[in-house]
Amino acid sequence: MSTTTATGDRWERTGAQARSHRTQDAFLDAAEELFGRDGVAHTSVTDVADRADRSIGSLYHHFTNKETLVAAVVDRILASLESTADRAIDPARWAGADITQIVRSYAASSLELGGQRPGSKRIIVEVSLTDDVTRERYRRFREHLEDGLTALLIDRSDEIGHPDPPLAARFVIDQLTAMLTARLDGDTIPTQLAERADRAFVDEAVSSVGSYLRLADDA
Amino acid sequence: MSTTTATGDRWERTGAQARSHRTQDAFLDAAEELFGRDGVAHTSVTDVADRADRSIGSLYHHFTNKETLVAAVVDRILASLESTADRAIDPARWAGADITQIVRSYAASSLELGGQRPGSKRIIVEVSLTDDVTRERYRRFREHLEDGLTALLIDRSDEIGHPDPPLAARFVIDQLTAMLTARLDGDTIPTQLAERADRAFVDEAVSSVGSYLRLADDA
DNA sequence: ATTATCTATAGATCTATAGATAATGC
DNA sequence: ATTATCTATAGATCTATAGATAATGC
Numbered sequence: 001m002s003t004t005t006a007t008g009d010r011w012e013r014t015g016a017q018a019r020s021h022r023t024q025d026a027f028l029d030a031a032e033e034l035f036g037r038d039g040v041a042h043t044s045v046t047d048v049a050d051r052a053d054r055s056i057g058s059l060y061h062h063f064t065n066k067e068t069l070v071a072a073v074v075d076r077i078l079a080s081l082e083s084t085a086d087r088a089i090d091p092a093r094w095a096g097a098d099i100t101q102i103v104r105s106y107a108a109s110s111l112e113l114g115g116q117r118p119g120s121k122r123i124i125v126e127v128s129l130t131d132d133v134t135r136e137r138y139r140r141f142r143e144h145l146e147d148g149l150t151a152l153l154i155d156r157s158d159e160i161g162h163p164d165p166p167l168a169a170r171f172v173i174d175q176l177t178a179m180l181t182a183r184l185d186g187d188t189i190p191t192q193l194a195e196r197a198d199r200a201f202v203d204e205a206v207s208s209v210g211s212y213l214r215l216a217d218d219a
Numbered sequence: 220m221s222t223t224t225a226t227g228d229r230w231e232r233t234g235a236q237a238r239s240h241r242t243q244d245a246f247l248d249a250a251e252e253l254f255g256r257d258g259v260a261h262t263s264v265t266d267v268a269d270r271a272d273r274s275i276g277s278l279y280h281h282f283t284n285k286e287t288l289v290a291a292v293v294d295r296i297l298a299s300l301e302s303t304a305d306r307a308i309d310p311a312r313w314a315g316a317d318i319t320q321i322v323r324s325y326a327a328s329s330l331e332l333g334g335q336r337p338g339s340k341r342i343i344v345e346v347s348l349t350d351d352v353t354r355e356r357y358r359r360f361r362e363h364l365e366d367g368l369t370a371l372l373i374d375r376s377d378e379i380g381h382p383d384p385p386l387a388a389r390f391v392i393d394q395l396t397a398m399l400t401a402r403l404d405g406d407t408i409p410t411q412l413a414e415r416a417d418r419a420f421v422d423e424a425v426s427s428v429g430s431y432l433r434l435a436d437d438a
Numbered sequence: 439a440t441t442a443t444c445t446a447t448a449g450a451t452c453t454a455t456a457g458a459t460a461a462t463g464c
Numbered sequence: 465a466t467t468a469t470c471t472a473t474a475g476a477t478c479t480a481t482a483g484a485t486a487a488t489g490c
Contacts, residue, residue, distance in 0.1 A: 041260030182397035
């Protein structure tokens with residue numbers, strides 16, 4: 001029947017032929033694009049098949065139902081985010097770097113990654129509305145990323161002039177994440193944050209972090 | 220036929236009987252609740268009629284189609300937000316208040332209002348995805364609110380130690396708005412911002428604003 | 439021989455309407 | 465007399481399947 005199986009409502013690729021692999025990717029690419037642009041609920045499986053230049057019958061050969069297709073798209077997005085986050089918070093990567101460098105790099109690369117795939121987050125947020133598994137996995141991803149970044153800052157407590165370094169580190173990462181989210185959401189929160197050029201925005205964000213933490217070279 | 224007319228795709232109440240008024244409110248209340256909880260796309264007009272304890276025929280007597288019902292709900296939400304914002308940024312209201320008081324009040328009342336109706340924003344964001352008029356109106360609302368708040372701060376430039384008060388005021392309002400948004404989105408961005416108690420969060424946000432602006436009583 | 443794809447369509451769900459019945463208020 | 469409401473259902477749209485045809489790779 002189908003070459004996909006739902007393991008605990010999740011998705012697993014089990015295609016045999018090389019053609020199968022290409023077709024599944026074509027469906028996933030088409031689905032991700034349309035889901036991100038028009039929303040999952042407003043995109044029909046027929047739309048996805050048309051966009052992928054394949055038939056609706058072929059789509060249902062590869063995916064049990066629309067839910068499975070959505071889960072596959074979500075899984076691909078989250079897996080990519082998770083691996084990026086793992087690399088970003090690896091202490092070894094930041095050996096020798098100071099807080100300003102870490103913060104600047106986090107802000108700049110978030111904007112770059114988020115700007116490349118603006119629909120990804122929209123998909124995750126929409127699916128999370130009704131799917132507990134996705135909501136929880138997304139929450140864990142962000143928690144993992146923020147915890148890792150906070151730890152990088154706490155490891156550099158000697159640079160922090162704020163009287164409570166652990167609390168200040170945590171707050172500053174939350175604050176920065178909120179600003180990056182606002183800026184990346186664009187249509188959702190399009191204020192001055194969205195209008196200012198990326199570089200100027202990062203500069204001001206880094207400066208704000210520095211003054212709140214009372215970094216050594218700031219005093 | 221119908222007692223609603225679509226004026227430029229917008230909605231106008233034209234009910235005659237007292238009963239009509241009550242029924243329209245019942246439909247709007249039911250729709251707002253379900254739209255906010257399950258999403259507009261996942262809520263059928265039948266769901267709305269059932270929730271309002273009225274028939275589908277009655278719903279279509281009052282609203283031309285689902286789109287008109289959605290527009291009516293959106294209009295009610297935005298009108299409420301707009302009037303709240305107008306009151307919040309009235310300079311007369313803040314005569315004698317300093318920056319810290321303004322910022323604290325903005326943060327506290329945003330959290331209070333947003334917490335009362337968590338679904339409102341979700342509805343606006345979902346509708347904005349496909350409706351240009353709503354997206355633009357929501358953007359204008361936020362721009363108006365942020366411009367007003369920024370002006371209140373700039374009027375108090377003598378309190379600001381930052382070398383560029385207009386830029387600093389603008390940045391700080393953006394930053395604060397981003398944090399409030401993150402906190403209110405709860406499920407969307409549930410990190411430490413969401414876990415900390417409202418009062419502690421407001422305290423830390425106000426303190427952060429103070430240190431970035433280099434407020435007089437902070438130096 | 440097995441796997442992938444296509445066309446055609448069944449089945450489910452949702453929006454919207456028609457026409458009959460009930461309530462309102464002059 | 466006018467307005468509001470209800471029941472029943474038509475019409476549109478979407479998901480999913482059946483069965484025939486084409487391509488793959490041992």
